Amino acid sequence: MITHxxxxxxxxxxxxxxxxxxxxxxxxHYQAIYHKDGQIEWKNIQPSDHLEAELKQAIHELMLFHVYE
Structure with a gap:
């Protein structure tokens, strides 16, 4: 799903x-700002509602792995 x-x-x-x-x-290509409270602010493209829910979950997991551990 998410690459690069x-x-x-x-x-x-x-x-x-x-x-x-x-x-x-x-x-x-998507760009966003990930805030400390987990809020995601989309910069260049707003994903569809269905895709956004999936992306938020995947991004939270990636950020937990890369930043918080």
Whole structure:
């Protein structure tokens, strides 16, 4: 589903929460901001409601794996 997942801190001071994320789904490039409370702010494309629910779950899992562990 999600490929080429990338994340980086929003601020140079890594202790401040917030991350820029980007990834591909079905050859479509998505960019968003992942806030410390788990809210996702879509930047370039808003996914459909059905896809958004699936993406949010997958992104939360990826962020838990990469950032919080």
């Amino acid at each position: 997942f990338q994340w980086k801190p929003l601020f140079k001071d890594n202790t401040l929460p917030g991350w820029k994320i980007s990834f591909y789904v079905n050859k479509q």
